[in-house]
Amino acid sequence: xxxxxxxxxxxxxxxxxxxxxxxxxxxxxxxxxxxxxxxxxxxxxxxxxxxxxxxxxxxxxxxxxxxxxxxxxxxxxxxxxxxxxxxxxxxxxxxxxxxxxxxxxxxxxxxxxxxxxxxxxxxxxxxxxxxxxxxxxxxxxxxxxxxxxxxxxxxxxxxxxxxxxxxxxxxxxxxxxxxxxxxxxxxxxxxxxxxxxxxxxxxxxxxxxxxxxxxxxxxxxxxxxxxxxxxxxxxxxxxxxxxxxxxxxxxxxxxxxxxxxxxxxxxxxxxxxxxxxxxxxxxxxxxxxxxxxxxxxxxxxxxxxxxxxxxxxxxxxxxxxxxxxxxxxxxxxxxxxxxxxxxxxxxxxxxxxxxxxxxxxxxxxxxxxxxxxxxxxxxxxxxxxxxxxxxxxxxxxx
Numbered sequence: 001x002x003x004x005x006x007x008x009x010x011x012x013x014x015x016x017x018x019x020x021x022x023x024x025x026x027x028x029x030x031x032x033x034x035x036x037x038x039x040x041x042x043x044x045x046x047x048x049x050x051x052x053x054x055x056x057x058x059x060x061x062x063x064x065x066x067x068x069x070x071x072x073x074x075x076x077x078x079x080x081x082x083x084x085x086x087x088x089x090x091x092x093x094x095x096x097x098x099x100x101x102x103x104x105x106x107x108x109x110x111x112x113x114x115x116x117x118x119x120x121x122x123x124x125x126x127x128x129x130x131x132x133x134x135x136x137x138x139x140x141x142x143x144x145x146x147x148x149x150x151x152x153x154x155x156x157x158x159x160x161x162x163x164x165x166x167x168x169x170x171x172x173x174x175x176x177x178x179x180x181x182x183x184x185x186x187x188x189x190x191x192x193x194x195x196x197x198x199x200x201x202x203x204x205x206x207x208x209x210x211x212x213x214x215x216x217x218x219x220x221x222x223x224x225x226x227x228x229x230x231x232x233x234x235x236x237x238x239x240x241x242x243x244x245x246x247x248x249x250x251x252x253x254x255x256x257x258x259x260x261x262x263x264x265x266x267x268x269x270x271x272x273x274x275x276x277x278x279x280x281x282x283x284x285x286x287x288x289x290x291x292x293x294x295x296x297x298x299x300x301x302x303x304x305x306x307x308x309x310x311x312x313x314x315x316x317x318x319x320x321x322x323x324x325x326x327x328x329x330x331x332x333x334x335x336x337x338x339x340x341x342x343x344x345x346x347x348x349x350x351x352x353x354x355x356x357x358x359x360x361x362x363x364x365x366x367x368x369x370x371x372x373x374x375x376x377x378x379x380x381x382x383x384x385x386x387x388x389x390x391x392x393x394x395x396x397x398x
Contacts, residue, residue, distance in 0.1 A: 201231055206219070245287075259294055305332055342390060346376065
């Protein structure tokens, strides 16, 4: 059902929100697109004003009964609305919002119905538009983050955006707008809160831990929620990373911090238990973490399959996996098994120069795709087609 709208010919509403919504309910139903035209007129129906109802909110904006009841309760005390939905809806349409965007924005943040369009909403919409969110993209972003329209542009949104852009472009110059929007979509709170309370102090603390420049930028893109967490929580994570043997001087420290911020202590312990079940000591596990902090983010099932394949099929011992933990993070079905099949065929044809079975295969797994194809498939012109067919077999479900 389309949102009912006020005619532009209606007099200014100066009574309570209840009367305000009642008059909306009595107007002719129009398509959203008609609001964008300055020539649109409607015919009003004169009736005695009564408070707007749950049914109106349910059918007009798609609220649930509980949401409607909550909204009515919040605004039960009459207050003079700053604007009417007609200019509000007109404005949103002119900025490129769809009907779905408008309904979602109102459902998520119903208080925008009572905001002054020219003084409050338009400047914020224009601000996001100038950042590069245009038309449909702007409507989509605001529909999911409409609470941002209730925060101060001068005290929160604008200064926070400037700080975020500075982190994302540590060498100066323009910030990549795709990176900026990626951060905003993942964590709207990074610009919704007063930057002096969390954002700036957390940036300073991370920099004191040696996370600066491109590393700070990377962390912001991957884990923006870290930048608005309580400082005590952030300090606790840093302490845990240090307890794992990574010092703040290590270039891998930031990756360890990212990993431990993504998984809880119980999950981390389960991942370590997987290695222990295959005979790895705690010191070996810690060594693998220091070399490849992202390893615990790998699923338990993938770790088990990888360990079994390299130890039982390839014939690796634990020492190889401790020194080269990254090979356990590669896709078994798309990379490891196809390359092993090529390796076996090349060995059977005596085409490998080395006789060190394990060492040569591990090196093969670590090569980039293009280098692997050039070195182990295309160079053998007599059997390149056969090797390529074998290599491209689908093992992606593993």
